[in-house]
Amino acid sequence: MSTTRLTVAQAVVRFLEAQHVERDGEESAFFAGCWGIFGHGNVAGIGEALLERARSGDPHALRYLQGRNEQAMVHAGVAYARQRDRMAAFAVTASIGPGATNMVTGAALATINRLPVLLLPGDVFATRVANPVLQELEDPADGVVSVNDSFRPVSRYWDRITRPEQLPAALLAAMRVLTDPAETGAVTLCLPQDVQAEAYDWPDALFARRVWHVARPIPEPAVLAQAAALIRSAQRPLLVAGGGVIYSGADEALRSFAEATGIPVAETQAGKGSLPYDHPQAVGAIGATGTAAADALANEADVVIGVGTRWSDFTTASRTVFADPDVTFVNLNVASVDAHKQSAVPLVADARTGLQALTDALAGWRAPAEHTEDATQRARQWDAVVEAAYRVEHGPPLAQSAVIGAVNEETGPRDVVVCAAGSMPGDLHKLWRTRDRKGYHVEYGYSCMGYEIAGGLGVKMAADDAGDPRDVVVMVGDGSYLMMSTELVTAVAEDVKIIVVLVQNHGFASIGALSESVGSERFGTRYRYRTPSGLDGDRLPVDLAANAASLGAEVVSAKTLEDLRAALRRAKASERTTVIHVETDPMVPAPESPAWWDVPVAEVSTLDTTRDARVTYEKHKQSQRHPLRPPRNQGDRQP
Structure with a gap:
């Protein structure tokens, strides 16, 4: 059997380049590239392997993309996979320690949403000759454990490669899970930094073009x-x-x-x-x-x-x-x-x-x-209710439902709206008039604050790679923006245009409303100066528009609906990533859903608001169906 001598990291990259998927007779490369931030745990391994392939001149070399935050890289990869209907995915590499554990949230999001992403975190030395190394978690009772064990519960497949001989089986197992619609999610292959750089004579069959069939099981x-x-x-x-x-x-x-x-x-x-x-x-x-x-x-x-x-x-x-x-x-x-x-x-x-x-x-x-x-x-x-919500005259600051209406009407039928957390996903679910099967991208399996901009970047890249021109509009509140705006820099660097509608309401609007409903009086949900009585002073003088401009985006501020509509038209005509900053009034609600959500209320409290909320909570609990239902057989109902 012919062999090729490569490092473990080089073998990983070559293997990923050779993987393809097929469904309904249509074949395509599975891996769109590898996101990466390099540190001592992966720079000489995966980093060197990606550089070598980039310098090779091979048109099939695995694309490298530089992220600014490890969690955000995973989000972008997951959003890409969702936009491509799970028929393409990204690998994501990070260094050992905090670089690796920053990806855990993204791994959980991928697995909960049943979306494929391959994580390649660096790990501590397999040989242990220099232990404890920088960023190593020492467990006095377990010499094998590392921080990467935190990926186990949020991964659909997890492995640690401590010897080159283990790699082929692990890679094939990873692909089996990534391409199985019933099993897919985050797959984590932990790569000790010394093993990444170790050379081995690999059978050339490992790098042969491999096509994974994505089945369409039929019902029994x-x-x-x-x-x-x-x-x-x-x-x-x-x-x-x-x-x-x-x-x-x-x-x-x-x-x-x-x-x-x-x-x-x-x-x-x-x-x-x-x-x-x-x-x-x-x-x-x-x-x-x-x-x-x-x-x-x-x-x-x-x-x-x-x-x-x-x-x-x-x-x-x-x-x-x-x-x-x-x-x-x-x-x-x-x-x-x-x-x-x-x-x-x-x-x-x-x-x-x-x-x-x-x-x-x-x-x-x-x-x-x-x-x-x-x-x-x-x-x-209900559509008449939506129409009225779109036409609410309020402010400035504006009503959020009117902002949603303006964005919906100024975007094309095939454009994509992206959101994830806060009050916006609930309002979008009720109010957004979706006209295309891929026109709505709200991450609500994990509802992860900070997903939005990175997710929008992934969606736009997926559409562009598929030759499917669409504008991608990210709707993000100030709370989520402050948690992760970093990939605006990546969008600018990669010349990937997204439109970000940054909704500033000076706090956590969604949790503020929820807090009020459970009797907690919006405590800790407003962005205010501290006073002797708490965080109830004047609004903080935060300028998110200036922040976005400092990250390289074109920025427009809109105070009225006419301003907003004009800004959206300008953003759609532009070739640059644009952030539209608009203030909304969090006290103007969208039309209420008649349904309930089980958020427990304190059973005892000195607060009247909490005691009143508990009475309402107990009434709703009485209508909750028990999860155990009697079995239904074919004869239980007659046609």
Whole structure:
């Protein structure tokens, strides 16, 4: 067998360059590149390997991108994978110690959202000849543990390469997980700094072009028949579309299913855009941030079909939104763990093939006409609420719903809105009129503050790499911006244009409202000077517009809606990354969702506000469904 002598790090890079994926007969390279910040733990290993390939002149050499924050690099990689429907991903490398552990939050976000990213953190010496080395965690009871063990619970696959011979099996296992829609998430391969630089004679087969087939599992016939029988028995069915619909490219299959059956379709955060907002069967957002239309239909539903959703507490309104005591579920999901939730009929399959099979199995059947018509009418009524929210005249400072409306109307139907945390995701879920399957990108599995700008960078890179021209508009509050604005510098350096709408409301608006609802009186949620009584002085003189300009972005301030619209048009026409700074009034709420979210309130307190909130909390708890449901068999409902 022919061999090539390379270091471990060089072998890793060559292997990544050779990996491809295929689905539906379409092949593409899987790794779009490697993000990296170098330190003593990886500069002579992965850093040298990437430099060598960059100097090689090989057009297939793995692209290197320089980040400014390790967590942000992971966020950008995850956002890229989501925009590419998990058919492409990034590797991310960081040095040992704080560089590595800075990536843990990004790893958790990737795994929770079922999105692929390969993490290559440097590690301490495998030989231990110089221990303890700089940034090493010494455990007197365990000579093997390092800070990289913190990646174990947030990774779908974890390994530490202490000998070159271990690398091939670890790389193949990593690819198996990264390319499996049911298993994917963060994969972590810890690379001790001495092992990275160690040479070995590798079999050339390790670097041969390898194509990983991304399967579309079909539903088991017996379970499909059971699911179809249950749906045929329904009088008030509802379908809930999750992120799996988007990732599998099942939006057309969903449209065909909805039009053939008349079943209304609600959307989770990850599934928003599965149907255009104005489709007759589209009833909008569901759950704790849902629309009145979707939540009312959920409240009355007797059969619920979940497609590609993992049924988070926001989607189910903490198990209160599905109120029919006899409601039953059919879950179509590629992941068995999600298919079995809600004591459902578990249809384990790809979203597209599963929807096509369900459509065929239900041929000739439609939901009652009055139910379909009622859903369409409720959706139209909610759209009138959205229209009013877009036209709120207030300020300056402006109402956040009016800011959302201006951005929605000034962007194109295929442009992408990006958000992650604060009050904005809930308002976007209810109010954003999504017109394209990839037009809505809100990270709400982990709802990670600081994701937004890095995520927007990843989305824009993914669109550009795919030859899919779109403007990417990042909507970020001042709280998230202050946590991680660093990748504005990266966007400027890489000449990747994003538009950032920076909403300044001088505090944590979302948690402020939540704090008030649980009786904590917005304590600790405003950005104020300290006084003898607490943080309740005047507003801090923070100039985020000046900060953004100092990072290299073009900056425009908008005080009125007319200013904002003009700034958006200017930003879209520009070739540069632009930050639009606009102030909003956090005390002007968007239309309320009728649903609830379970956030426990102190059971005893000296505060009247807390005691009052506890009374309200206990009333809501009474409507919470127990997670254990009696099993449903095929004969329980008759078609």
